[in-house]
Amino acid sequence: MNVSLRDAVRRHPEGITISLVILISLAFAVITQGGWLSIGNLQSISQVTAILAIIAFGEALVIATGEIDISVGSVSGIGALTFLGLAPMVGSSLALVAAIACGILIGALNGLFVALLGLPSLLVTLGTLFLFQGIGYAVTSGFSFAATDSLRQEFVYNVVGGGNLAGINTSVVWVLIVLVVLQLIVFETPIGNRILAVGGDAASSFSRGLSVTKIKFGVYIVSGVLAAFAGVLDAAFIGYADGSFGATMELSAIAAAVLGGCHLTGGRISLIGTLFGAFMLRGIQSFLILLAVQPQWYILVVGLIVVLASLADRTLTRFALKK
């Protein structure tokens, strides 16, 4: 019994988070007398969860290699600004391509410094976080971009977060697509095996013939693309973006990944857990809003949860890997 519980914890680190999410959801539903569980509220939670989760998936991939990407908040902001800034002129499709290209470029910049030059990822991506936040403010310099009415009619605009499919925002469809694709890549393909190996032990991976540089470079590109794409999805939903777009998103993304069972030391991640981690954070935020609690308490609660999660995580890992 004890052994099988241990196996379960080891093989499914996200199990705890999923159970917690169910418990919390029930509690929230009861406390708000069903308000939290209303269709309208769940629609709103699912949209914000989708945006956060897509960014957190990219973060999880970087974490899998033992690095970190703090720049994702700014990258999503740049993605949003590029999209809404260009779309009225060149149309949604080209604007989307431009936004993704920005994600690739920033990802490549991070990858260049971290993977090729071997600089600490915490510092490099903290630098690019500020750098592109600064560029975002500079580009908008006090004004903002808003979606025009004709833009809202465009098919692509609706596909990338601007519209609904069967009553739910299209970004919810996107988060599921991204989840399935990444889940297959990470756990069912050689490249995924190598991503996890690099995070587990980079020197050993190198000695087995893996190109640690290429793998780390690659995950930064993916992280940049996903963050920029999430920015597009969110901007299309809101129809408005200014220089502050995406601010503090990086913290929530890291928190979602950690809550979901991703180890910051690398090599162990759960994408399904990350999705539930994102849902938990957004669910709590929505709960606090319903209770009319001041928004700054959300940050406090997130901080508390992350600290407790890392503690629980270490305890569980020790338990699961005890010989």
Add this chain to the structure above:
Amino acid sequence: MAKTDGAGDARKPLIRIKNVSLSYGNFKALTDVSVDFYAGELVGLVGDNGAGKTTLIRIISGINPPTSGEVYFDGERITKFHPKKAMDLGLECIQQTIGICDNLSVGRNYFLGREPVKRVFGLPFLDKKKIRETSAKVVHDFGLRDTVDVDDEIALLSGGEKQTFKIARAVTFRNRVIIMDEPTNHLSVRERAHVNELAVQLKQQGLLVIYITHDIFQIHRIADRIVIMENGRLVTDVLRDAMTAEALEGIIRDGGRAPAKGPKVE
């Protein structure tokens, strides 16, 4: 300085190290090392801590490029140093401290870097069945406990079991060169004997086996040739029968300063 390896001058060396040096900043880890290795021989690479044994095999296995000098494999000069290249040439190295990723399963570690794939709609997916079955057969053939599940993380194995795993992985892929860096560390007496038998068997199958150890007496019993390093230099290169283990130990103890007496290879 042409090497004459008493055993057969006509043979082409499988690995030729020519005037190789390696520096880390001001620190010279290897100084002007030249040595040839032949297929079908078991070479003991011996020396004290910091002698440069591990550095030399890190170059041979592609982990570090030399600062200067030349490395030839089967007559061809190596210009690009990468472990992948070494593995592709058929060189497998059992490293002392690295080589396995604790977070991955036994099976995934076994195939790391050369994962078998099956195509689904043209996309390469891991062939998990093959990973499981092949690795399970290999590790259990090498005497790992029956309770070891190859789907379990390798972190659950003991130090000795991990070492056995590394040896099993190195010798079951088709290779031409096996390098063992202190392979008997963490092993019990019986396991040691097994590893040494295995080294001899591999040599008899025509492989080049380079066996790194501190233990001159242990390697003297099984090696064809003994190469001694000291302070990043190669100090002695003799056929096993040319010197006693005691005499070789003397050279190591004196830090390689004593000129090797007797019929040295040069």
